Amino acid sequence: MSSTILSAENLRAAGETYLERIGEADEYGAVDLVLGLLDGGVPAERLLLELIAPAQRRVGELWAANTWSVAREHGATAVSERAIAAIATRTRTEPTRGRLTVACTDGEYHALPTRLLAEVLRLRGWRVDFLGANVPGPHLITHLHQTGPDAVALGCALATRLPRAHATLTACQAVGVPVMAGGAGFGADGRFARLLGADAWAPTADAAADHLDRGLPGFPDPRDALGHLADEEYTHLTRRRGELLTRAMTALTAAYPPMTAYRDRQLDATAEDLGHIVDFLAAALYVDDVPVFTGFVGWTRGVLAARGVPAAAVQAGLRIFHDELRDFPRARHMLVQGIEAARAGTDLEI
Template sequence: MTKTPIAVEDGQLLEQARQALWQAVTERDEYAAGQAVFALQDAGVSVEDVLLDVVVPVQHKVGAEWAADRLTVVQEHAATAIHERVIAALSHRPRETGPPGAAGTVTVSCVEGEWHALPARIVAEVLQQRGYRVDFLGAQVPTARLVAHLHQTAPAALALSSSLPTRLPDAHKAITAAQAVGVPVLAGGAAFGPDGRHARQLGADAWAPDARAAVAVLDRGLPRPRTGAIRQTVDDLPHLVDQEYTLVARQKRQLVKNTLAGLDGRLPAMRAYSDAQRERTAEDIGHIVDFLAAALYTDDARMFRGFIAWTGDILEARGVPARVLDPGLALLEEELKDFPRALGFLAQGRAALRGDTSPAPGPHPTV
């Protein structure tokens, strides 16, 4: 079934659909959400345009409104779930291209530990609309299982998705393992940086900022890597020889415990915290350590500084001064006094809290 595309240059039809979809997902009205996107397709807008020019912008708005404390985390989850079901429904409507698989086979998967599957799901659907056969493996795929699947199916490429920088070490393992069985890797997602710098750093064969760019890369074709050639981590990331990443990652539990105990001494108000408040504080410290470890893995001060600034903005939106993060960072500096790179990143984080807008240094010169 082929539809005659309509002219949408002025964006009016798409904007109306975005407004209708936004209202539907914020009111938790799955039926209305479906009607908003199906009406567009019935009017001649391609599924690809519906997904990328309507669903994606509305999902971005959902995240922005949560960050600004205008949506609760439950409302954000509900809106995301509606989008997932709408996309599933779209995938079962008549296709606009030739027979499935005519363009080749691609495996689309999230990195191990990555639960944000919606971006990968959208890429998978766009690829299918463009004539690719897609094995969509979903969220949180263990690397060993992923590689076994690639070995059995030998797709033209693996499209690997990760939204969280803390999952980059797992992404690196997946990239090198996939290439070792002869499958090239196209990386995508916020974790790899807005310019794809971490995709290149970790040795991915290509990077794409969005689904349309991913299609363009795959249409050009990616050469198959030589099978059996397994790179060592330090081949891509020579700065890891200092062991700072490994030691911080291994000591996470103790770092969180010691920092929490130190905060008890420095912030008397914490002594009156409920168990739930202490648990949330421990989780926050754990996230800080996770992002510090990821920054050490990539040797990218901008990553850690950006996370601290973002966390400060989230706290401010919720009526909590961002400066409450500073004592925790100071305590981590004391815990990691023998780790020069970690100390530099922590200092950058504290500078971000003070409003210091001077640029953070880039990655280590050896990268």
């Protein structure tokens, strides 16, 4: 089947078959499917971006809706990683361009989108060092000294990783290596890539490859963009994280009576959810962006509703943090907005 014959509709149908196979952890079936399409003339880049990437987005949606378990989601992702590797092996060619380092920022474990980028760049002729998930900044800098790449492509899927991403990209630039930022954590429009001083941002892997073809001119100097950090709310919140979570768990048990019947697993999950609230609040404080926090609250409300946790529980947790953070005016404003988002949000539509 040639790439001209394979219409968008047919590729979507192939994508549904692919989703079924990864959902069943059918590694051989998924790999056979993508290699069959590749051998039939479908370009590798198209398979990566129009078949595997949309299927993985769907996997995330099915997990969020509580349709798929964490185990099934992990299994599907592992099979997709195997399918990407199979495509990469089949299409291996000698690089004809410069050298790039591709990595996830420190603390970022969502590596598959960044892996897709690495393979697209290889297909475009670059020599790529793909370092994977959760790359500590100092170790990345050591790698740059050892290899001397033309640029770094830094992936960040969650806004909670933005402070570390900022430290990493600043360190890369300090040793003379420009940084291309990508991933949902930098904002749908790349506004946080600009705010934090990246040299470029791209919304998709193919857009990143196109941008690298043109070079990385850099954004305007953001040196005054983070003046809001002078109030030290971000710093104090992160330092008090452990104490704040302990107090919040105690207060939430009193404010939300159903918690008294929770089993240990439910209590652990509640503590984890409260931790995510603090982490997203900290990220929103770092970039001074209320929608970073309210967007997370709305998403969390939908995820928890799919698991039988009512919006009242989310609102109760947010009110407790609001009451605890009396000396944090920016954080309290964001929490008020978060309470409204939890009250007004709708469940996930899948």
